[in-house]
Amino acid sequence: MAKRIEGVTEKLLECAKEEFLANGYENTSLRIIAEKAGYTKGVIYIRYPDKESLYRALVEPVADGLCNYLKNALEGFKALPGEVQKANERSYADEGFQKFFGYIYENFDIFKILLMSGETKVYQEFLHRLVEIDTDCTTKFIEQTNNDAFSSGRLTPELAHILSYAFYSGLFEIVIHNMPQERASEHIGKLRKFYNTGWKTIFEGDEAEQVNGERGSVS
Template sequence: MKKETDELNEKILESARSEFLAYGYQNASLRRICRAAGLTTGALYKRYESKDSLFTALLEPTLTALDQYGQEQKRRDYAFLEEGHLSDMWAHRLEDLQSLMRILYEHKDIMQLLLFKSQGSSQADFRMRLPHLAADETYRYLELAYKEGKINHLVKHEFLRSCMTAYYTAVFEPLAQDWPQEQALEFCHSIMNLFDWGGLLGF
């Protein structure tokens, strides 16, 4: 029974994926999703209470992958802080950015859906929310480093937010232009040349 339930759920998510990619969140139809998956809307609502909850379930593996990447970066950067080697983080920034780009391309269709076709959903502000969260997390890190005397300059929070927004706009540009992954990875070099984080943050 569990296997049948899992298989049906996979059908629902695959149907939802096709529908949301084709029409975007706002114009997607639960009736079409159900028809393609071979079930009634009533059966769908037993599993997902709304179109938004179905959309969120479809995005969940991608959001989890991004969160795991962020947590790994955070652990490493705080280790550098504890050791007093803050500038060491820049040695791997190109490699880190390319790792992030590979994650984005492993989830390319869903990332494009999330970034450019999620209007009307609870994830509609993701493109703005992510850089703001990254800026807030970075600022907490910088505050701690400043209090511990490991940096002598603290960039203004609003400046950091604006710079982080510009940075993620650049990071997402290959998806906006639908470039192949090889070109996106090459573009990472240009992003690194454009954004001098060491100069901005003072270490």
């Protein structure tokens, strides 16, 4: 077997990033990527059997990194006793989300490729993983804090999925619209506040609805 030359894969991925970012998935040519990297198209096929494999090699490590961060953060939260979760839920979420948000901007170009290249299968797989991790934590939180959101019917697994999917889809609009980080932070803060109010109603029931109604009438 021929020995692979060091640095070739990195150069191919660098050129692939430029092409996917500029042209989208469908209009990106493996031949042009190879030429820009200074190699033949065959060099790509030694490493990647097709364009999707090259695309996945570029975006999946970053997507996996975000999913793994979310999973590890929420696993740590789930390991806390129920009373500690209830007392620290907001501060824990705020601290964790800042790191989550920062990771997106550290890898902004890759997320832009993932969201806007026109290759939807990998993005949907990624979004499904985020939602699955998130809804699992919500379910465990409800169980460990003896909340009656499910038993009362205020929440169902289907609704939990819809809410989580809508939140993360909305969050990634900051990438789609190429928002500067400071402006995006303001918008996401408002988005989280909106969702937190809704979740408070689901978790606390009629009492929270009454309080929110009174606040609405004052404004």
